[in-house]
Amino acid sequence: MSDLAATEDLDSRLEKHRTELTGYCYRMLGSAFEAEDAVQDTMVRAWKSFEKFEGRSSLRSWLYRIATNVCLDMLTAGNRRARPMDLTAATPVARAQLTALPENVWLEPVPDGRVLPSVADPAERAVSRETIRLAFVAALQHLPPKQRAVLILREVLAWKASEVAELLDTTVASVNSALQRARATIAESEPAATDTADPLDEEQKELLERYVTAFEGYDMKALTALLHDDAKFTMPPYDLWLQGHDDITGFMLTIGAGCRGSRLLPTVANGTPAFAHYKPAESGDGFTPWALQVIEIEDGRIVTMHCFLDTERWFPLFGLPARLEKA
Numbered sequence: 387m388s389d390l391a392a393t394e395d396l397d398s399r400l401e402k403h404r405t406e407l408t409g410y411c412y413r414m415l416g417s418a419f420e421a422e423d424a425v426q427d428t429m430v431r432a433w434k435s436f437e438k439f440e441g442r443s444s445l446r447s448w449l450y451r452i453a454t455n456v457c458l459d460m461l462t463a464g465n466r467r468a469r470p471m472d473l474t475a476a477t478p479v480a481r482a483q484l485t486a487l488p489e490n491v492w493l494e495p496v497p498d499g500r501v502l503p504s505v506a507d508p509a510e511r512a513v514s515r516e517t518i519r520l521a522f523v524a525a526l527q528h529l530p531p532k533q534r535a536v537l538i539l540r541e542v543l544a545w546k547a548s549e550v551a552e553l554l555d556t557t558v559a560s561v562n563s564a565l566q567r568a569r570a571t572i573a574e575s576e577p578a579a580t581d582t583a584d585p586l587d588e589e590q591k592e593l594l595e596r597y598v599t600a601f602e603g604y605d606m607k608a609l610t611a612l613l614h615d616d617a618k619f620t621m622p623p624y625d626l627w628l629q630g631h632d633d634i635t636g637f638m639l640t641i642g643a644g645c646r647g648s649r650l651l652p653t654v655a656n657g658t659p660a661f662a663h664y665k666p667a668e669s670g671d672g673f674t675p676w677a678l679q680v681i682e683i684e685d686g687r688i689v690t691m692h693c694f695l696d697t698e699r700w701f702p703l704f705g706l707p708a709r710l711e712k713a
Contacts, residue, residue, distance in 0.1 A: 396433065396436060397433075399445060400429050400432055400433065400445075400449070401429075403445075403446055403449050404425060404429070405499075405500065405501065405502070405503040406503045407425045407428060407449060407450070407453050408421050408422060408425045408500055408501050409421075409500075409501035409502060409503070409514065409518065410450065410453060410538060410543070411424040411425055411428075411453055411456075411457055412496050412500075412501050412518065412523070413517065413518065413523055413526055413534075413538050413542065414454075414457040414461070414526075414531070414534055414535065414538065415457060415460060415461070415467075416466070416467035416493045416494065416523055416524075416526070416527055417467060417490075417493075417494045418494045418495065418496040418497075418500065418703060419494070419699070419703075420460065421496070421500075421501070422500070424453060424456045424457055424460060425453065427456050428449060428452045428453040428456050431452050431456070432448070432449055432452055447549065447552075447553065450539070450553060451553045454535050454553060454554070457531070457535070458531050458532070458535070461531040462531075465490060466527040466528070467490070467491065467492055467493040467494070467524075467527055468491065468492065468493055468524065468527060469492075469493050469520065469524050469620060469622075469627075469692070470620045470621075470622065470624070470625050470626065470627035471618060471620065471627050472493075472524055472527075473491075473625060474625055474627070476618070476627055476628060476629035476630075476633075477626055477627065477628065478633060479628060479632075479633040479634075479636040479637045479640070482626055482628070482637060482641060483626065484621075484624045484626055484641070485624060485625050485626070486623045486624055486625075487623055487624075487625050488623075489623065489696070491623075492622040492623060493520060493523060493524050493527065493622075494694075495520070495655040495656055495660070495678060495680050495692070495694055495700065496518065496655065496656060497653075497654070497655060497703060497704050497705075498515075498518075498654045498655070498656070498657060500703075501518055502514050502515065502518065502657070512582070513542060514542075514657075515582040515657035516582060516657065517538075517542045518656050518657050519577065519580060519582070519656050519657055519658060519682075520656050520658075520680060520682070520692060521577035521580065521682070522577045523656075524577070525572050525575050525576070525577045526538070526572075528571055528572075528574075528575060529568050529571055529572070532554065532564060533564045533565075533567055533568040533571070534568070535550075535554065536550055536554070536561055536564040536565050536568060537564075537565060537568040537569070537572070539553070540561070540565050541565075547561045547562055547565075580658065580682040580683055580684050580689060580690070582657040582658055586659065589686060590659070590683060593612060593683065593686065593687070593688070594652070594659055594681070596608070596612055597609070597612055597681070597688065598650050598652075598661070600612060601648065601650060602647075602648060602649060602650060604638075604645070604646045604647070604648075606635040606638065606639060609631075609634075609635060609638075610631045610632075610635055612687060612688050613631040613634065613687060613688050613689075614631075614684065614685075614687045614688065614689045615630065615631065616629055616630060616689075617629070617630065617631055617634060617687075617688055617689055617690065617691070618689070618690045618691070619633075619634045619637070619690075619691045619693070620690070620691070620692050620693065621677070621693045621694075621695055622692075622693075622694050622695065622696075623695065623696065624695070634691070644665060645663070645665055645676065647665075647666045648663055648664060648665050648666065648673070648676065649663075649664045649673050649710055650662070650663055650664075650679070651664070651706065651707070651710070653678075653704055653706065655678065655680045655704070656680060658680060658681060658682055658683070659680075659681045659683070660678060660679060660680045660681060661678075661679040661681065662675065662678060662679075662701065662704070662706045662707075663675075663676045663677040663678070663679050663693065664676060664709070664710045667709070671712070672709050672710055672711045672712055673709060673710040673711075673712075674709050675697035675698075675701050675706070675708070675709070676695070676697065677693040677694060677695050677697065678693070678694040678697065678700040678701070678704065678706075679691060679692065679693050679694075680692040680694070
């Protein structure tokens, strides 16, 4: 095989693992962009040191070892990403203030296609989607980095304890101990089981159609009927979050009133339904990006609306239009 052919073959072999590695790094880091950086670093390190790869483990296992080390290095600063409700108590709408915090504070959304490899097994697919939900990734952020890696490798990716021990250069007993501690920590903040979009059933589709109609029509009575009594509303990078449909609709009719007349474009993020939210352009010509809404559904009603406002980052990542024209 020529040098060029060998290079192309190695590139192809490495590239096959990019999506699943990005999913792993996203769960570790809580950031779509940091996950992609970590995977790119992993690929570069693997390419440069491939001659040292002795084949004692599979190429996949070797790449996970490199990716784990990259993530652990990135997590040494001790920063953990969070949702607004992980940092403060809910704020009544009457006292609502918009205080922005730095980007690296926030847990970030991610497009499904970047982190969910195609798998035939429905059970494996369900676990993959369930474990990229914002609530689950937020719970992972409470774990020390090595416990986080152990939990993901053992319970999400179904690695054997012996395989994880080899990857982390430790013992099976140490891995089992770390897993036990990680499970106990996760149990203290058990993430709610919200519905995933794999695919949506007819009831979920109808709920989301009603949501679009209510939101675009700015019909607060209709919107209230779709929300859980204790529904939550967040707007990173602002630390404000609201709870209860009265405060949510109250906010939308006051501080958020500029969203009247908006348009929603469906997409998917973190295994759940999402919408690209476009506000009427100030010029009166069409609609401009305002937020990426990640919608969480539980028991047939909307339980959380996460509205990520940094559209200059999110819309290109999700492949969303830079503007919408008037119909």
